[in-house]
Amino acid sequence: MKEKLHHFHVAILIYMIQNGVIIMSLPRLVAQNFGYNGWIALIGLSLVATLNIFLISLVHRFGGGRSIFKLFEDVLPQFLLYPLYAFLTCIWALTGCLVAKNYVYIFQILSYNTTNAIYLMLLIAVLVFLFVIKGIYNLSKATTAFFWLSQWMILLLLFYFKDFEWARMTPFLFAGETHILEGGLSVFSAFLGYELYLLLIPYVDNYKKTMKAVMIGNLLTTFAYVAISIICFGFYSFEQLKHMAYPVLDLLSYIQLPFIERIESLLFGFLVFTTIITTGLYMWSAKETMHRILPKAGEKLLAFLIIGAALAVSWIPDTLSKVQQWLQFLSYSEIAVAFVLPLLLLAILLVRKGARP
């Protein structure tokens, strides 16, 4: 696996990690938390993410392309290192697993209502396992293929122009009941995924191009989010949007084709691709981190153990709202990781730079 990731693939990888099931409820979250025309807030949040990406790219630049683990290991003593790694492994593995569980639970609203979710989770876990053990280069290849297979769905937005009405958007900006801070955090979790750039550093070459690629990936995400939210704001009335649990799911069910209709379960099925990627990449990150603690263990064994353990833990939340609460909590810690980790690394780099001459 000496091959470096091309920046095009980095962009797609980041986009696909960011994208996920949260898109189904995103317009509602935005409406609830930012009020009228809340979709504009997405642009602001995207800027925050961009800033964060820039921060990570500084790590990439000043670290000279070395992996963050090496940077840590150069400075931190082992008794600090292992808890940190263990913490990161936990966060990433659990996030990955709960993303999948969230997907399964939402799918169970549509069909397979009484099937024990563990079967579906196990199936996804098998897929994720097969995905993860292929190594980052093949991972990115599969991601690109998934990208082309699932992202044509954005074109479906054209279906909604007939019932779209600008007047429903209203000229009010962020008016009505808003929860800017709390809601901002929960909406920002939709952007998470770019922080895995930290782990991609050793697999890419040029930091400038990579930074650009990650930002483009983030931009694509923003574009998709904003486009879908705009459609929702003009397609549904504001109060209605606030009362829909999964407005995009309803949006999908609106499409009628002459030979097939109500294709929401089919289209939602396509999201299994992005779910596998999000889960897979988080699992991969957890595996990479774990590998630092147990350098002798085989990659496959590690992947198996991590996925198994995460699956077991993710079994505790047993209702959709509990899963989402956990996910919320995890995404808060993930946001913290996304900001603190690069800052910490930068501090380490600065200290070392100061100490050397």
Add this chain to the structure above:
Amino acid sequence: MNIFRRMNRAGNKKPEPEMRPAAPEEQDVKPELSHTLNEFKDCADLVHQSLPDKGVHFIFIGHLIGLEAFAREITVPFENASPDDIAQVLGRSQYREIGDSKTLIKDILDGSVAIFHDGRAYAINLCKPETRSIQQSETEAVINGPHDSFNESAITNLSLIRRRVKSAQLKIARLEVGEVTKTEVYVLYIVGIANMEYVNEMSRRIQNIEVDAVHDGNMLVQIIDDQPNSVFPLFPTTERVDSAVSRLTAGRILVVMDGSPSVISAPASFFEFFSSPDDYYQRWMLGTGLRILRFAALIVTITFTALYVAVTTFHYEMIPEDLLLTLTESRSKVPFPPIYEALLMELTIELLREAGARLPTKIGQTIGIVGGIVIGQAAVQAGLTSNILIIAVASSAIASFVIPSYVMSASIRLIRFGLIIMSGMLGVLGLMMSLALIIIHLSGLTSLKSSYLTPVAPNKLSDWKDIFVRAPFWMLRTRPTQSKSPNKVKNKMRE
């Protein structure tokens, strides 16, 4: 042209044209008449002729020798020569003096006439065995374009290729495969266009084969490909000269095996299996239409029956109102769940196909038509299947035959069963999961260590115009990126 020269040198250096695994300890045995005859003891097809007055013995295998050449090279010169001139005759360049017995025996087996005179042995290759004439390919027929195709003789096949690539840069390395059969395998590439890494990798793999016999190119493919456990063929084989040559000039390498009309080309991507030479012999819009049709066929053949099963088992709400009643009506008489119904029909179609393939053409056709109609019609009337399923199964079977590569189409038909079962178990989610599995599997595959999904992942948008569509020729300026050709641009090629 700098690159060119460099590649030239590299090309001449690496795979030696003759690489015979000869056992060193036997190399020094001097060829003797008696020893040679002893080696060929009990070989009824060995011919031993002699001119006692001139002290010349000829040993050869009768059916390997061309009669005309034998008369020209053996009968005429030796009959007419006086006993003293024999040495002079044998001094001519076509008679090679052979130093060791092992080589001589191999030469005889290759169709040489061994000449013994005065304690020395000579050989002249007069090989011209009976072969099938050059005919039209039955598995890869085209409507337009050249109709000649490879046959079982490697010599003929090489000559067919050489006749179309009149370039000294077309290099042919000769290798051998099979401990018993010693089948000749030729690796063909164009120096300066092909990437030598691929050539070396391919030669290495072929040399590393340790097997008693290889009977066909399609068998050789499975021995040398990257992932023997994959369902998908990783190297395409072709019987068509034009498509072999087009791959050669695209910077890929060919492997010609004696005794097989299937010529292997490598490296290849998944999507290459969906193009046919026909695409290039028609106007580009038609070619593009055909390409799109084939990828649509791929989608249809993979998903149609599976979707039917998923929808009728789990997602009744997806059926439009107008279809609903017809569908329920035709389903209402069927005693099994949709998945068994679908598997039954798919299996029947496979049986029909297999039966048709094995029988002589005329009976085969009858089997196909009669079997199809009778079983289809009767199954519906007997209430074993619904007629909409028959349509789904039939259209996905037809679609599978649209895929030009027979091996690929067979692989895809096999995969379909997995998809149907998963859809029957888990509906649309099962379908999507199996698709995800296929993609994950595909993305891990390599063909000669290059990605099997090439123009899609790694993403090379410039290649898309010769993969998903067939752009006009003026747009097809570069060679496919997968061949990693040192000479990327097609129309700068100069000899």
Add this chain to the structure above:
Amino acid sequence: MGKIKPLAAAALIALLAGCGDQRVLESLAFVNATSYDLVQDKEDGAKENLLICIDVPKSDPEGKMKREVLSTVARSKKDAHLQLAKQTELMLVSGQLRSSLFGLSIARSGIWNYVRALVRDPSISQNVKVAVVNGNAGELLAKRYPEHPMTGQYIDRLLEKEADKMSVPRVTVYDFTRDFYDDGIDAVAPILKQGKKNIEVNGIALFDQDRYITRIEPDQMPIFALLRQNVKNGELSIDIKKSGEEAEQIMINSIVSRRKVKVRRGENGNFIVNIHFRVMGTLREYLGDLDMSDDRHRRELEKRVTASLLKDADAMVAMLRKHNVDSLGIGKRVRNSMSYKEWSKTDWNAVYPKLDIKVTGEMIIKDFGKVY
């Protein structure tokens, strides 16, 4: 090699899963239409019970029975579903529901609870049509119409066609919910009426929130369409009566109209709303004394038609304001010309009847057929 084990595991899991949630086509009874009515309790006259009817098409190959109607009287919707499920040997599913009908009795007392149930159920499409029945919805659904053996499909297609013609708005669960939640518009729904041998569209029901208030008469439906939305492919039939003369009868079809609503502030801060429509159409029938090939005459006719349309439109707006239903969505436009603060302080129900609403319009005859 390493791949075979996980694959085997996956296959095994797939075998275990899923079997319980199958919805195999032939074991299902698809509810095609539902009707809701309120009926008086037999014992306790003051109490009202829910009468629910469902129409289940049957796929009988012999083709005698095309459908089955199940009905039940229950305290609540939930009860009713349990009751109904007991009446059939098949599994009752609502994923193929196409229309839901509300009797006038229930429409008067509010239908939101029932519509919300339709929204909540993920198996029910957002495109289920909502209609009000002038009379008893259950009777309309249960009755057999010899010419139309499948009542549910008949109703669905009737509403679909009428909506395509733009004479009634297309009202689905999605539309109803959207307008119900929107503070700038009030929901509407088509009204169906049971005829002797058929069903006919009999006006448009106007709601305030989810309560039926009043209706637009069938002959006024085109005017309502012109005022409410952009119309494509509509039809107009107008009788212009002048004193002492015979009525002119005009029929215009292939109508394309554009509606514009402008809101501006008057001097004393009140809102002045201008609804303008521009109608273009083909003259199909004309019984009168004007010569259509003459430009001046045609313009004269256009003027007369416009005047007639405006008269009706004014009457309609007045009627809507009288009942305090904003079915035209004027509130949306007014809202969009305010700041949020002002809008949240505004009591739209109080402001709406006092608004200064002006309707203007023009009618253009694009061509007049093959007669010169």
